[in-house]
Amino acid sequence: MIVDTHIHTLFSSDSKMTINQALQKANELGVAITVTEHMDLAYPEPDAFVFDITDYFNEYEKYRSENLYLGIELGMRQDCIADNSTIVMNNQFDYVIGSIHVIDNIDIYNEDFYHMRSKQEVYHQYFDSMISCLKTYDFIDSLGHIDYIARYARFENPEIYYNEYSEKIDKVLKILAQNQKAIEINTRRIADPATLEALIPIYKRFYALGGRIATAGSDAHKPEDIGKNFNIAMNIAEMCNLKLVYFENRVPHFIK
Numbered sequence: 001m002i003v004d005t006h007i008h009t010l011f012s013s014d015s016k017m018t019i020n021q022a023l024q025k026a027n028e029l030g031v032a033i034t035v036t037e038h039m040d041l042a043y044p045e046p047d048a049f050v051f052d053i054t055d056y057f058n059e060y061e062k063y064r065s066e067n068l069y070l071g072i073e074l075g076m077r078q079d080c081i082a083d084n085s086t087i088v089m090n091n092q093f094d095y096v097i098g099s100i101h102v103i104d105n106i107d108i109y110n111e112d113f114y115h116m117r118s119k120q121e122v123y124h125q126y127f128d129s130m131i132s133c134l135k136t137y138d139f140i141d142s143l144g145h146i147d148y149i150a151r152y153a154r155f156e157n158p159e160i161y162y163n164e165y166s167e168k169i170d171k172v173l174k175i176l177a178q179n180q181k182a183i184e185i186n187t188r189r190i191a192d193p194a195t196l197e198a199l200i201p202i203y204k205r206f207y208a209l210g211g212r213i214a215t216a217g218s219d220a221h222k223p224e225d226i227g228k229n230f231n232i233a234m235n236i237a238e239m240c241n242l243k244l245v246y247f248e249n250r251v252p253h254f255i256k
């Protein structure tokens, strides 16, 4: 069964989707889902993007099945490694995504992050932050949305072109490959052919550097986004020789 491995429900500050809405939509589509609630420790706004993990398991444990897995999306930052590691160690997640959302205490979503700065400068900083986090966040399963910055960057062309950042992207991909981590094919932006053209060389390079597994995730915050563009994600994986997996009890399983 196809598994959409990146879904946000009510425990995520920016989602109003209930677990039942998510399950109903997944059932209609005939896909399984992994709930991956946002945990961005030390987020610039107090109490945003953090949730009570005990409540999460208390409320959702009963839904756990081969159609629903319980994960978390950790916002990676250098000053929260120990606390994030403790969270992963002390809880029985099926799956842990590591993502870069905040750099220098500013959410990449925020336009202040781009103010008076060039794309080169910002994107180099983005990949530097990813590299230094990945070196220490060895307790994640998959790197979330490598193209996250391209969603929000205030540049005329926000796409990430491998050739422009090859040295740094290689470092990111090598760390993942050496540690046998997955890379996420985030499906939010891949319906755009220009985006696809920019991202495919990155996923191909992951394979060339020894990476073998990928997760596919919609990053849905609404039912209608669940499973979105999964046909494209499956094509990307095949084209790049990557095997799509989902995680159960932190162990990867191939999606057939």
Ligand SMILES: [Zn+2]
Residues within 6 Å of the ligand: 073, 099, 101, 144, 145
């Ligand atoms: Zn994210």
Ligand SMILES: [Zn+2]
Residues within 6 Å of the ligand: 006, 008, 073, 219
């Ligand atoms: Zn997400």
